[in-house]
Amino acid sequence: MNLKDHILLWNHALIEIIDIRHTFQRSGDLNSHYQLPSSAFLLIINGKAEILIDExxxxxxxxxxxxxxxxxxxxxxxxxxxxEYYLILYKANLSLASRNNLKTIMEHNNPFNLQYGFTPTSPLPLFDKMENMFTDWGKAGLLDRLHVKTLFYQWIYEMLRQLYTLETQLIQPDPLDQAIRYMQAYYKETFSLEKLAKAVNSSPRTLSRLFRTRLQTSPAQYLISIRMEKSKILLLNTEASLHDIAIAVGYPDGYYLGKMFKKYYGISPVRYKNKLITQPSWRDMPSQGAQIDIARTQPLRYIDYDNHYQYNGEGELPMFRNAKPSLLLTLLLCFTIVLSACSTGTTNLNASSNGTPTPSAETSTGANTDKAAVEAQTRIISTVKGDIAVPTSPQRVVVLYLLGDVLALGIKPIGVSDVSEGAAFEDELKDVQKLGTWFEASPEAILALNPDLIIVPSEETYEALHQIAPTVLVPYERMSTEERVSFIGQVVGKEDQAEELFTDFHKKVEDSKQKLQEAGILDHTISIMEGGKDNSMAVVASKQFGRGSQIIYEYLGMKAPEIIQQKIDTTTGADGESVSFEVLSKYSGDYIFRSSYDGMADLTQNPIWNNIPAVKEGRLMEIDFGLGYYSDIYSLNVQLDYIVEALLAAPRVK
Structure with missing residues (x-):
């Protein structure tokens, strides 16, 4: 923009000074970073340096x-x-009554967001006013603050006068570059497009457009790419657990990271790591290593459950295909069909008058009888995949992820996905065959169990398994707990039991609320936290984040501290917030539940943590990660008992 427009907008701006600091940077303090929370001036008064502002x-x-x-x-x-330098942080806006031409200039060339630097021709007047501003800012009186603003306008006048004389180049910021740098620095934190736009002084619409037009992606997908790359590095270069890696890159747990990793790379984290470990080391093959390091001319594409790869020259990015049953699975299915065909009766080869073989009367009658018997043993249910015939009374059920709902309905599966240690139903499933993670269960192992019904939670698992037996996809992420249990009850022929489960559960919730009310606990605030490494704690900010959040915030109706409750009231999915220990007390309720797991940070010697009232006064309780992970009706019942008993046993708020 030209300097005349620059000066024009300064003439009409409403200014708010946020802070004035006097700072020293030692020669050994290299590569220190600072992201500006608002527009800012630096006046360097002593020393020499090389400084980057947005590169x-x-x-x-x-x-x-x-x-x-x-x-x-x-x-x-x-x-x-x-x-040695002074730093002034300020905000500037036009008044609502400003003329349209000023608003147009502001929208296209915001002078308060420009980058520039120059050496003043007359530095002493600028230094004198800056020193006076800093002195009065420290007094904090209303009249002193008014004087600071007066001096600031005088300082701006002198700065603009010298800037105008020197004709310094003004550099427009690039919101996309700023957003990328912000995401690379803060990828661990909970993100929203609005939060990102606010951090770089842009709008959500503008950022979305820039990502789409210049990078052919969205901000959300770009963040996923950063997290996936970081998780891959940690996976290959450390022995950290999947849970710890998930927390380190901004995901709530290892299960969620595994799901995202598989979707992004087409292979589970464990198989990815094992595959690379078993490959020959490129360091032992310099010529091959050089080819790989420089460029891969054709990408690898994931094609089936055995993690075979093939070269594909159609694009430049690895693309994920829906998993298909392996060759072994296909052969076994064919063998089953052949056996079935051999046992259905004999075809009458006596030709009819036109020479066409006709089935015998005995065979026709047998076929009709078999068909009627099959129809009597099955029911048709409507699913997101269309109408499906399921057994009237399933006896050999395989369940992935939705384990507690099926158990609560009185059905013990013959095969299940891996169970998180500490889960409410862990003991009940000790003797049941485990089939792998819920998002990558073994089709061969499931086929060998000869199930008559398979219940799955995702499109990928449905596509991989639906040829084995009647398979029902339960879109649990789009269902409430009651809708999900009711639907599963319909699938397994236990509709009445499903209704009774929630009648009993709601009565239990009301009884629990009454106990907490009588004990003077129900109206107090409560926080749920996890982590503690790297001087930060993850604070649950949703009713759907596990860790007991659904019981505490939805069913018991207890409240979090206001700073978190605002997010809980407006968030529909799983959400949490990474909070530094310096401000953690603001997020701490009268009672705190902390998710516990092997390797969790030991905070017993942390003075900030120990001075939080709930911790200091004994109202800190732990909830096992495995117990709090699931949100099925079985787990919710056990969580409710545990949480209420823990609250009643804790010291009362003074």
Whole structure:
């Protein structure tokens, strides 16, 4: 933008000063980063340095001015001697009554978000006013703050006068570059497009357009790519558990990371790691390694459950195919069909008058009888995959993920996906065959069990297994708990039991609320937390995040501290927030449940943690990760008992 427009907008801006700081940067403090929370001026008064603002280098010496907009990243690459500077953080907006032409200029060329730097020709007036501003800012009186704003306008006048004389180049910020840098730095945190746009002083619509037009992706997909790359690095270079890797890259648990990893790379994390470990080391084959390191001319494509790969020259990115049954599965199915055909009776080869063989009367009668018997033993149910014939009374059921709902309906499966350690139903399924993770169960193992019904939670598992036996896809993420249990009850012929389950459960919830109310607990705040490494804690901000959140926030109706409750009231999916220990007390309720698991951070010697009232006064309780992971009706019943008993046993709030 031209400097005249720059000055024009400063004339009409409403200014709010956020902070004024006097800072020293030592020569050894290299590569320190700072993301601007608002527009800012730096007045360097002593020392020399090389500073990057959004990757744009600035060589600065004594008395230098830098300006950057909200969301820009400042990096000190090199300092000589002791670098001394003042930092002013401010906000600037046009009034609602501003003329349309000013708003148009502001929309296209916001001077408060520009990057520029210059050496003033007359530095002493600028230094004098800055020093006075800093002194009055520290007094914090209303009149002092008014004087600071007056001095700031005088400082701006002097700065613009010298800037105008020098005709300094003003650099427009690139919101896309800022967003990418922000995501790369804060990929562990809970993200929303609105939060990202606010951080880089842009709008959600603008950011979405920039990602789409320049990167051919969305902000959400770009974040996933960062998290997947980080998780791959941790997977290959550390012995960390899948759960720890998930927390490190911003996912709630290992199951969710496994699901995302499989969807992104077409292979589970464990198989991916095992595959690379068993491959020959490229370091022992320099010529091959050089080819791989420089470029892969054709990508690898995942094609089946055995993790075979083939070259595919149609594109530049590995594409995921829906998993297909393996060759062994296909052969076994064919063998079953042949056996069935051999046992259905004999065809009468006596030709009719036109020479066409006709089945005998005995065979026709037998076929009709068999058909009637089959129809009597099956029911038709409507599913998201269309109408499916299922056994009237299934006897050999395989269940992936939705284990507790089926158990609660009185059906013990013959095969299940892996059970999280500590799950409410862990003991009941000890002697039941485990088939692998719920998102990558073994089709061969399932086929060998000869099931008469398979219940699955995802499209991928449905596509992989529906040829084995009647398979019902339960879209649990789009269902409430009651809708899901009612539907599964219909699938297994236990509709009445499903209704009774929730009648009893709701009565139990009301009884529990009454107990907590009488004990003076129900109206107090409660937080659910997990983690504690890297000076931060994940705080649950949803009714659907597991860890007992559905029981506490939905069924018991208890509230979190206001800063979290606002998110709980507006969030429909699973959500959490990474919070540093310095501000954790604001997120801490009168009672705290902390998710526990092997390898969790030991906070017994952490002074900040130990000074949180709920911790200090004994109202910190642990809930096993496995117990809190599932949200089926079986687990919810056990969670309800555990949570209510723990609350009643805890010391009362004073």
């Amino acid at each position: 744009v280098p600035h060589e600065i010496g004594n008395f230098h001015i830098l300006h950057g907009g909200k969301g820009m990243n400042i990096q000190f690459l090199r300092t000589e001697e002791l670098l």
